[in-house]
Amino acid sequence: MGYYPPDYNEEWLAILCPIPIRTCPKKDVITHWWHASCGGRMKIGTHMNIVCTSCNHGNLWSNWLFKCSEHDFEPVRNKVDMHNALSRAINLHYISEDKVHVIETIMRKLFNY
Numbered sequence: 001m002g003y004y005p006p007d008y009n010e011e012w013l014a015i016l017c018p019i020p021i022r023t024c025p026k027k028d029v030i031t032h033w034w035h036a037s038c039g040g041r042m043k044i045g046t047h048m049n050i051v052c053t054s055c056n057h058g059n060l061w062s063n064w065l066f067k068c069s070e071h072d073f074e075p076v077r078n079k080v081d082m083h084n085a086l087s088r089a090i091n092l093h094y095i096s097e098d099k100v101h102v103i104e105t106i107m108r109k110l111f112n113y
């Protein structure tokens, strides 16, 4: 678990999308992701770290465990599940120019992973 202070040289996208667990009954439900340790909202950056916006602790996307009211902590098992979750976030709103390259970088890195 790393520590990513706010001025760390990485660009970020707020996470508002389903859980990246294909067996979860809420896999189509769009939600914020909350940090279990502190309750802060999560973001994902162009270095593929998922980081808490409140306590700034984070880790590579593939190292996180995910839970919801339907199940206990589970790892994200593959990049397809993560792609499914993140692609919902991308389709939610009109994407401003400053975020287009952030999204493109994250999705390209995810698929070259």
Ligand SMILES: [Zn+2]
Pocket: 019, 021, 024, 025, 026, 027, 067, 068, 069, 070, 071
């Ligand atoms: Zn779930």
Ligand SMILES: [Zn+2]
Pocket: 035, 037, 038, 039, 040, 052, 053, 054, 055, 056, 057
């Ligand atoms: Zn936190």
